[in-house]
Amino acid sequence: MANKLQVEAIKTGTVIDHIPAGQGIKILKQLHLVDLKEKITVGFNLPSKDLELKDLIKVENRLFTEAEANQLSLFAPSATINVIENYVVKSKFNMSIPEVVEAVFDCPNSNCISHTEPVNSYFTVKQKANDVQMKCKYCEKSFSKDIVAGI
Ligand SMILES: [Zn+2]
Structure with a gap:
């Protein structure tokens, strides 16, 4: 529950979680997420169970495709991507390095x-x-x- 308080829920969009700390800023730049002109919330150096610290990125009103998820995996293979519709996780991508x-x-x-x-x-x-x-x-x-x- 404590973990949930770190990030406000979003209605529709994509949450990239468990990004190794320090990679979040690279992902923002490399995937041109800011250019989407959608509301983006980022958390850097958040505490996490599995990693020492993690980064997290939420992009509202944008549902990532599996191809986009795989591009992201170049930078953060251990990250998880949750696609959210109406406050419910609609799909979760297990990323793999793209061919x-x-x-x-x-x-x-x-x-x-x-x-x-x-x-x-x-x-x-x-x-x-x-x-x-x-x-x-x-x-x-x-x-x-x-x-x-x-x-
Ligand atoms: Zn060339």
């Missing part, structure tokens, strides 16, 4: 044709030991996800 990330990030290679041609950026994703590698479909170069995301 493909399309039209989200620009290719870090400035010579890549994706910058001059009218195409969406397109990366295939490979999980390595301690990193996630993203390979551009157009220039076929591989980059660490942090480089692609500009972190």
